[in-house]
Amino acid sequence: MEAAVIDAGTKYVKAGLAVPDQDPSIVLPAAMTKVIDEDSGKENGWSMDESEWIKDTVYPIQRGVVKDWDAMEDLWRYIFYTGLGWEMGSEGQVLIADPLLTSKISKEKTVQIMFEAFNVNGFYAVEQAVLSIYAVGRISGCAIDIGHGKIDIAPVWEGAIQHNAVKKLEVGGQDLNFLLGQELEKSNPGIKLDPSVIEMLKETYGVIAEDQEEYAKKVEGCSSVEHTLPDGQTIKIGQERYTVGEALFQPSFLGIEGYSIAEQLVRSVLLCVPSESQKPLIENIVLCGGTSTMKGFDSRFQKEASLLGTPSFRPFIIKPPEYMPENTMKNSAWIGGAILAKVVFPQNQHITKAEYDESGPSIVHRKCY
Numbered sequence: 001m002e003a004a005v006i007d008a009g010t011k012y013v014k015a016g017l018a019v020p021d022q023d024p025s026i027v028l029p030a031a032m033t034k035v036i037d038e039d040s041g042k043e044n045g046w047s048m049d050e051s052e053w054i055k056d057t058v059y060p061i062q063r064g065v066v067k068d069w070d071a072m073e074d075l076w077r078y079i080f081y082t083g084l085g086w087e088m089g090s091e092g093q094v095l096i097a098d099p100l101l102t103s104k105i106s107k108e109k110t111v112q113i114m115f116e117a118f119n120v121n122g123f124y125a126v127e128q129a130v131l132s133i134y135a136v137g138r139i140s141g142c143a144i145d146i147g148h149g150k151i152d153i154a155p156v157w158e159g160a161i162q163h164n165a166v167k168k169l170e171v172g173g174q175d176l177n178f179l180l181g182q183e184l185e186k187s188n189p190g191i192k193l194d195p196s197v198i199e200m201l202k203e204t205y206g207v208i209a210e211d212q213e214e215y216a217k218k219v220e221g222c223s224s225v226e227h228t229l230p231d232g233q234t235i236k237i238g239q240e241r242y243t244v245g246e247a248l249f250q251p252s253f254l255g256i257e258g259y260s261i262a263e264q265l266v267r268s269v270l271l272c273v274p275s276e277s278q279k280p281l282i283e284n285i286v287l288c289g290g291t292s293t294m295k296g297f298d299s300r301f302q303k304e305a306s307l308l309g310t311p312s313f314r315p316f317i318i319k320p321p322e323y324m325p326e327n328t329m330k331n332s333a334w335i336g337g338a339i340l341a342k343v344v345f346p347q348n349q350h351i352t353k354a355e356y357d358e359s360g361p362s363i364v365h366r367k368c369y
C-alpha cells in the first residue's frame with residue numbers, strides 16, 4: 001500500500017495516498033464538529049460528518065499551529081480509516097507536512113499519536129516549504145506559502161530549510177476575509193454577510209492591481225459588479241475587490257507594520273544566506289498556498305521583487321511543469337509530500353515502529369526535518 005500523505009492546514013486538510021503528479025484525493029475543511037450523545041447529553045468525541053448532531057465546530061489548527069490535540073487526533077482518525085480506508089490492525093505508513101517553526105513538543109506529540117494511537121507502520125515528517133519546492137521539481141529555492149492563517153517564507157537549500165533565514169507572518173486568507181467583510185459592510189450599509197459568503201466573494205472577485213499607482217486609480221473610480229446573495233439580496237462590489245488583494249502588498253491595510261512579502265524575502269536571503277547560495281535561491285521562487293492563487297498575485301509579486309533585484313541578482317518566480325495538475329500551487333506541500341514519500345519509505349529513511357519503541361518520541365528530531 002502507498003504511504004498516506006497529510007498536509008493539515010488552518011482551513012483545509014489535504015490528504016491522500018502517495019501518488020505523485022496528482023492532486024490529493026481528499027481536500028476537506030480541517031474542521032471537526034463536537035458530537036453530543038442525544039440520550040445522555042454528554043460529549044461523544046469529534047466527527048467530520050455534518051449529518052451528526054452538530055453542537056460545536058472547531059478548527060484544531062490555528063495559524064498553522066495545532067491548538068486542540070483531541071480534535072486533531074480525531075481528524076487524523078477520520079482521514080485514515082474513513083477517508084483512506086485503512087483497516088484497523090493493518091495501518092500503513094504516513095508522511096506529515098509541517099509548517100515552519102513547529103515546536104519540538106508538537107513534533108514529538110505528533111509522532112507519539114501516530115505510533116501509539118494509530119499504530120502506524122512507519123512515520124516521516126518534513127516542512128511544507130521543502131515539499132513545495134519538490135512539487136515544482138527543484139531541491140533548492142525560496143518557498144512563499146500564503147495559506148489561510150499564515151505566510152511561511154523559507155529559503156531551502158538542497159532540501160534543507162535555511163533556519164536562520166525563515167520568517168513566519170501571522171497573516172493569511174482569514175485576515176483578507178475580515179478586511180473584505182468590513183469594507184463591504186461599509187459600502188453596502190445594512191447588509192450582514194455570512195463569513196462563508198465573504199470568503200466566496202474574495203475568491204470570486206478578489207484581484208490584485210499591477211502596482212500601487214494602478215491600485216490608486218482603481219480606488220478613484222472602478223466600476224462595480226452586482227452580486228446576488230443566497231437570500232436574494234444584491235450587493236455591489238467595487239474597489240473592495242482590489243483593496244482585499246492590495247493588503248497582501250501593503251501590510252498596513254491589515255494594521256501590520258513591516259516589510260512587504262517580496263521585501264521580506266529579499267532581506268532574508270541577502271542577510272541570512274551565504275552569498276554563493278543567494279543567486280540560485282532568489283532565482284527559484286515558489287509562490288504557493290490558496291491565497292497566492294488570487295488573480296494578479298504572481299505578476300504583482302514578480303514586478304515588486306524585480307525592483308528589489310540587481311543585474312546579478314534577479315528574483316524570479318518558477319512555475320510547475322505543464323504536466324502537473326492545475327491546482328499544484330494550492331496543493332504543493334501535499335504534492336511534494338507524495339513525491340518524497342516514494343523515496344523515503346522504500347529507502348528506509350523513515351522512523352520504524354521498532355525505532356520508536358526503542359527511542360521514544362525524541363527520535364523525530366534525529367530522523368526527520
Ligand SMILES: Nc1ncnc2c1ncn2[C@@H]1O[C@H](COP(=O)(O)OP(=O)(O)OP(=O)(O)O)[C@@H](O)[C@H]1O
Pocket residue numbers: 008009010011012013063064146147148149150151172173174199202203204206288289290291292293294295330
Ligand atoms: N482564488 C482565490 N483567491 C483568493 N484566496 C483564495 C483563492 N482560492 C483560495 N483562497 C484562499 O486560500 C486559503 C486556503 O489556502 P490553503 O489551503 O493554502 O490554507 P491552509 O493550508 O488551510 O492554511 P495555512 O497553510 O495557513 O495553515 C483560504 O483563505 C481561501 O479563501
Ligand SMILES: [Mg+2]
Pocket residue numbers: 008009010147148289
Ligand atoms: Mg497550508
